[in-house]
Amino acid sequence: xxxxxxxxxxxxxxxxxxxxxxxxxxxxxxxxxxxxxxxxxxxxxxxxxxxxxxxxxxxxxxxxxxxxxxxxxxxxxxxxxxxxxxxxxxxxxxxxxxxxxxxxxxxxxxxxxxxxxxxxxxxxxxxxxxxxxxxxxxxxxxxxxxxxxxxxxxxxxxxxxxxxxxxxxxxxxxxxxxxxxxxxxxxxxxxxxxxxxxxxxxxx
Numbered sequence: 001x002x003x004x005x006x007x008x009x010x011x012x013x014x015x016x017x018x019x020x021x022x023x024x025x026x027x028x029x030x031x032x033x034x035x036x037x038x039x040x041x042x043x044x045x046x047x048x049x050x051x052x053x054x055x056x057x058x059x060x061x062x063x064x065x066x067x068x069x070x071x072x073x074x075x076x077x078x079x080x081x082x083x084x085x086x087x088x089x090x091x092x093x094x095x096x097x098x099x100x101x102x103x104x105x106x107x108x109x110x111x112x113x114x115x116x117x118x119x120x121x122x123x124x125x126x127x128x129x130x131x132x133x134x135x136x137x138x139x140x141x142x143x144x145x146x147x148x149x150x151x152x153x154x155x156x157x158x159x160x161x162x163x164x165x166x167x168x169x170x171x172x173x174x175x176x177x178x179x180x181x182x183x184x185x186x187x188x189x190x191x192x193x194x195x196x197x198x199x200x201x202x203x204x
Contacts, residue, residue: 005131006169012058018083022059030196031125034156035062037193037200038122039069041154045120048072053118053146055106056126060088066122067095076115080105106139107131117148125198127157128170133180136172140184140203153186156193156200164197174199 011017025031042050049072054063057077066073075098079085082103089096104111107130121143127136143153158164160171172180174191178201181189186203193200 003132003134004169006167008129008131012079012081013083015083015086018059018081018087022087025058026061028196030198031061033195034124034193034198034200035065037195038062038124038154038156039066041152041192041202042066042070042073042120042122045152047119049074050119051117051148052076053078053115053121055121055123055143056129057088058084058126060091062122062124063088063099064091064095067092071095076100076102076118078102078104078106078111078115080107106142107135109138109142112142112146115146118146118151119148120152120154121147122154124156125158127155132169133172133176136180137184140181140186144185150204153181153203154192154200155181155203156198158197159194159199164199177201 010021048070051074053076055078057063057079063075063077077088077099085101085103092099130136130139158171160168160173165171178189181201181203189201189203191199192202
């Protein structure tokens, strides 16, 4: 394994590339089950008006699912791609008027500036877009800065190992993911679901 960043095969800022990714991504194994887990975990918190940040929100798949289940969520979608935000607006339709869209790159350390605080931060299949797992500890530490006291961080991504994916520069084992979250300052980390090559942890 090297410390060199892994180039991305897709330019998510390009409208054509973004649309092609959108076309193929939703049918990937485990995504529907992971989305159901996100909504179940939010419902378990018991507040319909939760203030939620979706990091690496892409074309709005997760946002649409969450609003279908909990229409009173106060959602902020953060993504570095204007093309992805446009796809998300189209997907959400009239509901987009009540969603805050923030165009920032979470690979930059200043992404949390002036965002405010959130009850929950969710991120799905985005941590590996840091393009090397060595960036994950600092990234998770930044997430803590935008969580309200007692807030929850629901983070889902591919894992490394049997049943998962095999690029050890981008992906971590389930145990590594838990250890990195604890190392970032979260006091409790629980694995709440694993489907296909995806695993979700809840950190508080």
